[in-house]
Amino acid sequence: DADVTQTPRNRITKTGKRIMLECSQTKGHDRMYWYRQDPGLGLRLIYYSFDVKDINKGEISDGYSVSRQAQAKFSLSLESAIPNQTALYFCATSELDRGDTGELFFGEGSRLTVL
Amino acid sequence: QKEVEQNSGPLSVPEGAIASLNCTYSDRGSQSFFWYRQYSGKSPELIMFIYSNGDKEDGRFTAQLNKASQYVSLLIRDSQPSDSATYLCAVEGYGGSQGNLIFGKGTKLSVKP
Numbered sequence: 001d002a003d004v005t006q007t008p009r010n011r012i013t014k015t016g017k018r019i020m021l022e023c024s025q026t027k028g029h030d031r032m033y034w035y036r037q038d039p040g041l042g043l044r045l046i047y048y049s050f051d052v053k054d055i056n057k058g059e060i061s062d063g064y065s066v067s068r069q070a071q072a073k074f075s076l077s078l079e080s081a082i083p084n085q086t087a088l089y090f091c092a093t094s095e096l097d098r099g100d101t102g103e104l105f106f107g108e109g110s111r112l113t114v115l
Numbered sequence: 116q117k118e119v120e121q122n123s124g125p126l127s128v129p130e131g132a133i134a135s136l137n138c139t140y141s142d143r144g145s146q147s148f149f150w151y152r153q154y155s156g157k158s159p160e161l162i163m164f165i166y167s168n169g170d171k172e173d174g175r176f177t178a179q180l181n182k183a184s185q186y187v188s189l190l191i192r193d194s195q196p197s198d199s200a201t202y203l204c205a206v207e208g209y210g211g212s213q214g215n216l217i218f219g220k221g222t223k224l225s226v227k228p
Binding site: 033035040041042043044045048058090094102103104106107108109 | 123147149151156157158159160161164203205207215216217218219220221
């Protein structure tokens with residue numbers, strides 16, 4: 001089983017619908033992230049959380065919200081989806097304690113299409 | 116705005132050649148640097164990380180860091196068709212952004228048999 005699991009893997013929805021992307025991890029990491037990837041634009045940070053009580057906006061948080069339900073779970077919501085939110089979304093985890101590299105461990109991605 | 120710049124490519128090299136991928140970054144305080152490989156439609160996977168000035172070698176891969184020039188590179192020796200992918204440079208933010216990785220847009224590498 002994957003250490004970082006995203007659901008759903010693919011979703012097609014309509015403009016104005018509420019969408020939730022879920023992420024769970026078995027790595028025991030405190031830090032979790034949501035990124036979106038668009039062709040030619042690389043990975044852009046939406047929200048991040050360094051522990052259960054810590055939520056921070058990233059570079060492109062407008063139109064998104066998140067919930068850190070537990071150390072292992074971090075959900076991303078689109079309250080009213082719009083077509084320019086069509087993208088590949090990645091959840092990632094990391095740990096920055098002594099001995100850790102700080103690298104990100106990614107889920108397999110959730111492809112969202114908003115019509 | 117902290118930035119990480121990469122040549123988007125595509126970079127095309129023949130099989131067996133050395134592929135050289137370059138990255139510059141704007142945040143002079145950054146301390147940690149990463150190279151990820153991403154195959155089309157897949158998630159990024161870590162290839163190399165480097166913290167200190169100089170070279171770091173791992174198999175066919177060598178990462179080079181020059182903090183004074185704010186420049187990090189990845190060399191792939193004896194390139195193989197399986198190395199064809201997009202390579203993402205990532206830099207850890209400094210200060211308030213510490214712990215966050217800022218990604219470049221990626222360089223697409225094509226290795227021709």
